[in-house]
Amino acid sequence: MAQKKKLVVIGNGMVGHKFMQAIAELNGQDGAEEYELITFCEESRLAYDRVQLSSYFSGKTAEDLSLVEPGFYEDNNITVYIGDRANHIDREKQIITSDNGISVEYDKLVLATGSYPFVPPIPGHERENCFVYRTIDDLEKISAAGKTAKSGAVIGGGLLGLEAAKALKDMNLETHVIEFSPRLMSVQIDDGAGTVLREKMEEMNVKIHTGKNTSLIEQGKDAVHKLNFADGESIEADIILFSPGIRPRDELARDSGIEMGERGGIVINDQCLTSDENIYAIGECALWGGMIYGLVAPGYQMAKVAADHIAGKENAFKGADMSTKLKLMGVDVASIGDAHATTKGAKVFTYINGPEQVYKKIVVNEDSTRLLGAVLIGDANDYGNLLQLKLNDIPLPETPDALILPQRDGAVAGIGVEALPDTAQICSCFDISKGDLCTAVADGATTMSAIKECTKASTGCGGCTALVGQVLNKELEKMGVDVNTDLCEHFPYTRQGLYSLIRVNEIKSFDDLIEKHGTGHGCEICKPTAASIFASCWNDYILEKEHAGLQDTNDRYLGNIQNNGTYSIVPRIAGGEITPDKLIVLGQVAKKYNLYTKITGGQRVDLFGARLEELPDIWKELVDAGFETGHAYGKSLRTVKSCVGSTWCRYGVDDSVGTAIELENRYKGLRSPHKIKFAVSGCTRECAEAQSKDVGIIATENGWNLYVCGNGGMKPRHADLLATDLDRETLIKYIDRFLMFYVKTADRLERTATWMNNLEGGLDYLREVVIDDSLGLAEQLEKEMESVVGTYQCEWKTTIEDPDKLKAFKPFVNANAADSNIVFVEEREQIRPANEDERKQLANA
Amino acid sequence: MQTAQQQDMTWHDICALNDIPKNSGVAALVGDQQIALFSIGKEAQVFAIGNYDPFSNANVLARGIVGSIGDTIVVASPIYKQHFELATGQCVEDETVSVESYAIRIDNNRVFIGLTA
Numbered sequence: 032m033a034q035k036k037k038l039v040v041i042g043n044g045m046v047g048h049k050f051m052q053a054i055a056e057l058n059g060q061d062g063a064e065e066y067e068l069i070t071f072c073e074e075s076r077l078a079y080d081r082v083q084l085s086s087y088f089s090g091k092t093a094e095d096l097s098l099v100e101p102g103f104y105e106d107n108n109i110t111v112y113i114g115d116r117a118n119h120i121d122r123e124k125q126i127i128t129s130d131n132g133i134s135v136e137y138d139k140l141v142l143a144t145g146s147y148p149f150v151p152p153i154p155g156h157e158r159e160n161c162f163v164y165r166t167i168d169d170l171e172k173i174s175a176a177g178k179t180a181k182s183g184a185v186i187g188g189g190l191l192g193l194e195a196a197k198a199l200k201d202m203n204l205e206t207h208v209i210e211f212s213p214r215l216m217s218v219q220i221d222d223g224a225g226t227v228l229r230e231k232m233e234e235m236n237v238k239i240h241t242g243k244n245t246s247l248i249e250q251g252k253d254a255v256h257k258l259n260f261a262d263g264e265s266i267e268a269d270i271i272l273f274s275p276g277i278r279p280r281d282e283l284a285r286d287s288g289i290e291m292g293e294r295g296g297i298v299i300n301d302q303c304l305t306s307d308e309n310i311y312a313i314g315e316c317a318l319w320g321g322m323i324y325g326l327v328a329p330g331y332q333m334a335k336v337a338a339d340h341i342a343g344k345e346n347a348f349k350g351a352d353m354s355t356k357l358k359l360m361g362v363d364v365a366s367i368g369d370a371h372a373t374t375k376g377a378k379v380f381t382y383i384n385g386p387e388q389v390y391k392k393i394v395v396n397e398d399s400t401r402l403l404g405a406v407l408i409g410d411a412n413d414y415g416n417l418l419q420l421k422l423n424d425i426p427l428p429e430t431p432d433a434l435i436l437p438q439r440d441g442a443v444a445g446i447g448v449e450a451l452p453d454t455a456q457i458c459s460c461f462d463i464s465k466g467d468l469c470t471a472v473a474d475g476a477t478t479m480s481a482i483k484e485c486t487k488a489s490t491g492c493g494g495c496t497a498l499v500g501q502v503l504n505k506e507l508e509k510m511g512v513d514v515n516t517d518l519c520e521h522f523p524y525t526r527q528g529l530y531s532l533i534r535v536n537e538i539k540s541f542d543d544l545i546e547k548h549g550t551g552h553g554c555e556i557c558k559p560t561a562a563s564i565f566a567s568c569w570n571d572y573i574l575e576k577e578h579a580g581l582q583d584t585n586d587r588y589l590g591n592i593q594n595n596g597t598y599s600i601v602p603r604i605a606g607g608e609i610t611p612d613k614l615i616v617l618g619q620v621a622k623k624y625n626l627y628t629k630i631t632g633g634q635r636v637d638l639f640g641a642r643l644e645e646l647p648d649i650w651k652e653l654v655d656a657g658f659e660t661g662h663a664y665g666k667s668l669r670t671v672k673s674c675v676g677s678t679w680c681r682y683g684v685d686d687s688v689g690t691a692i693e694l695e696n697r698y699k700g701l702r703s704p705h706k707i708k709f710a711v712s713g714c715t716r717e718c719a720e721a722q723s724k725d726v727g728i729i730a731t732e733n734g735w736n737l738y739v740c741g742n743g744g745m746k747p748r749h750a751d752l753l754a755t756d757l758d759r760e761t762l763i764k765y766i767d768r769f770l771m772f773y774v775k776t777a778d779r780l781e782r783t784a785t786w787m788n789n790l791e792g793g794l795d796y797l798r799e800v801v802i803d804d805s806l807g808l809a810e811q812l813e814k815e816m817e818s819v820v821g822t823y824q825c826e827w828k829t830t831i832e833d834p835d836k837l838k839a840f841k842p843f844v845n846a847n848a849a850d851s852n853i854v855f856v857e858e859r860e861q862i863r864p865a866n867e868d869e870r871k872q873l874a875n876a
Numbered sequence: 877m878q879t880a881q882q883q884d885m886t887w888h889d890i891c892a893l894n895d896i897p898k899n900s901g902v903a904a905l906v907g908d909q910q911i912a913l914f915s916i917g918k919e920a921q922v923f924a925i926g927n928y929d930p931f932s933n934a935n936v937l938a939r940g941i942v943g944s945i946g947d948t949i950v951v952a953s954p955i956y957k958q959h960f961e962l963a964t965g966q967c968v969e970d971e972t973v974s975v976e977s978y979a980i981r982i983d984n985n986r987v988f989i990g991l992t993a
Contacts, residue, residue, distance in 0.1 A: 554950075554952070584936070587939065843904055844895050844902040844913070850935050851908070852910075
């Protein structure tokens with residue numbers, strides 16, 4: 032067999048990695064050439080999400096930012112030279128050489144070398160504590176310097192400069208932004224928008240200096256540096272970040288004689304080929320149609336085009352839309368198309384809401400029939416609609432200003448998704464078109480969660496969530512699928528609707544509920560749902576006469592039913608901490624009643640094989656020894672797992688066990704749409720695996736970091752970082768609000784992870800509700816939680832004290848006998864349920 | 877329940893009517909037969925079917941949640957949630973599966989189950 036041809040990629044940034052993913056899928060498929068794949072990665076780590084770089088300062092780690100699925104390079108037999116810069120291309124011999132002295136032949140070469148931050152040659156720019164903001168290595172240096180600094184200045188008030196300013200702000204430094212032009216983000220937005228943006232930034236205590244040309248950096252008096260401006264003014268700062276713009280990393284191509292643009296950039300054609308027919312260039316180093324595309328989405332498109340071309344498939348890069356939407360320090364900023372109305376005859380409509388600092392502008396063509404551009408500050412909810420109008424050249428309504436005016440009557444603004452062609456790109460992060468979404472729906476992805484899972488749409492920036500939802504609903508409607516969100520045939524409401532009815536009308540019994548709002552006799556769906564809502568709202572004893580029949584068998588008998596009709600028993604062991612005496616009691620009880628014992632994943636002990644009639648006796652012994660029910664049977668708080676924390680661990684930063692116990696005791700007994708698991712880790716080594724829990728808490732030197740909506744199990748989901756560096760009081764306040772908001776709004780049996788996936792607006796929205804109290808609900812949620820916490824009772828203690836309730840645990844209403852069908856055999860010195868054959872054998876013996 | 881077979885039936889006194897919690901079930905033992913009894917609605921209509929769940933091979937149907945599908949009164953098995961019609965013992969999800977159903981008589985607030993001899 033002939034030796035495989037070699038495909039070498041220089042650069043493992045976001046675009047280089049995207050190319051690798053694309054080529055790995057096509058390599059050797061459908062008769063295409065199969066290449067040996069090799070890549071050079073100058074940085075010390077593989078591709079990571081540079082767009083989210085500033086989240087490194089709000090708690091994300093380098094691992095969190097990684098874009099590389101574990102095993103990707105190994106599984107695809109890709110040779111990676113990490114931390115090694117390719118430094119020369121010999122085009123004649125087709126050989127690449129690197130800093131570490133490696134030389135590799137190539138048949139095809141892809142340049143994905145990206146860009147570098149331009150540092151203006153201001154005298155003093157090489158002083159210590161002067162940084163650029165591009166790589167994780169840069170961030171680590173900035174972070175280290177930030178520990179001793181009090182203030183920082185960013186030179187450059189564009190998009191990247193404001194991102195860098197957020198990093199300074201996150202380090203609690205006095206933050207300055209210095210911009211040469213008269214306004215912030217001068218490329219993307221106009222004067223009016225710049226003013227609103229500036230006000231917002233200043234409100235957050237960021238000092239903005241526009242129209243300033245830094246002429247000299249020298250030793251400061253009160254801080255490390257003094258920055259002198261051309262107009263004679265000056266400021267002082269301990270750290271300086273340079274972010275005035277980017278330049279293509281094109282030196283490799285330039286040195287090898289490939290055609291370059293006049294002002295830099297590697298010239299490419301529609302197939303991303305350079306002037307050398309074996310060399311491609313993609314991403315920020317490439318110049319197409321005289322333009323460098325400094326955004327990731329066009330880079331991704333180029334990656335796909337180059338991969339397709341190499342694999343012999345037709346595709347072409349035809350330019351890309353440079354519209355952007357982002358959040359800068361919590362402020363929505365969006366720019367679409369011709370934001371500055373430079374098109375001939377263009378007309379402008381502007382909406383300004385002074386008190387709320389919202390600025391919206393649309394630019395339309397001469398006869399007001401087509402959208403040319405838009406700028407949105409402070410509220411970018413219209414972005415998705417406007418972008419689609421522009422990209423698909425859709426006719427505008429007669430009064431185009433309606434597109435940006437507030438909808439006071441609750442109507443949804445903008446275009447219907449039906450107006451969009453199938454080719455319309457809905458999710459730009461993952462390049463998902465309307466057609467892709469329709470296909471996914473037709474193939475059975477009929478929920479938002481399923482759509483996200485199979486297409487990845489709206490899992491990037493989340494900006495398209497609303498549009499994806501609209502496409503989904505329209506498609507379901509078209510397919511004749513009744514989008515029925517009713518809980519069941521007995522109630523024409525969602526769980527959330529039912530929750531509101533019960534809460535607002537103070538409904539306390541199922542009979543009352545079904546009489547007023549439902550039909551029939553109920554079922555195994557609505558009854559436990561109603562019971563759970565009653566418990567969340569009013570927290571009555573769940574086996575009260577009017578509630579007992581509503582409970583699932585687990586709740587009804589306060590145990591987990593097993594496959595042979597026996598139950599398991601799980602006493603609460605808060606935080607996983609248990610005294611030797613109590614541990615002995617568990618052993619004694621298990622021995623006395625011949626129960627199978629197993630340690631659970633939630634750091635407690637599970638006792639299996641209790642017959643219905645044994646439950647009260649066993650629990651009496653446990654309650655007498657000081658145990659409480661562990662609610663292992665309930666859709667409620669299960670466990671708060673913890674590591675030993677600073678009390679014992681030499682790495683521990685805070686008392687994780689104490690916090691876990693406090694939280695477990697606070698939220699125990701809270702009935703919710705599904706089970707809830709917590710964990711608390713005492714340091715970032717994360718031994719309690721808090722980031723796989725519904726609520727995860729990690730100690731840092733500055734306080735507690737709060738993660739939410741993680742999940743292990745069938746569909747693992749990494750938790751999202753909701754808030755950082757919290758003190759104990761704020762931590763509990765936020766968890767109160769978070770849990771109660773989940774209880775209030777989630778669907779039946781919807782874990783927090785799925786709930787988050789379905790939540791319109793995602794993490795940002797949740798932050799607004801929980802932290803900024805955007806719905807004005809915070810106080811009410813806290814009060815509701817306080818009421819649940821204040822009315823806690825151990826259900827088993829209440830039950831064993833009430834002879835009437837104990838009747839339910841008699842196996843037969845008319846006889847004092849045991850169920851002869853329950854048979855155990857021994858295995859590994861403990862009992863287990865007999866299987867069918869064993870049961871027969873034992874019966875015949 | 878007024879059938880011709882009634883003459884051949886033996887009626888067993890099981891419990892008081894209010895021993896069965898409203899809209900809920902209890903198990904009873906007659907000879908070696910386990911029977912699930914349910915009381916439905918305000919008028920406390922009583923049904924009896926076998927307690928043995930053929931899907932899980934466990935005696936658990938009395939511990940299921942009762943409710944309705946359309947006009948049919950059913951219980952859902954607490955183990956794998958299949959529904960059984962209380963009036964007939966027929967499984968809703970699988971027409972080849974059913975459990976025994978029993979005649980009921982209420983006399984002076986006592987519940988009687990009729991078993992064919």
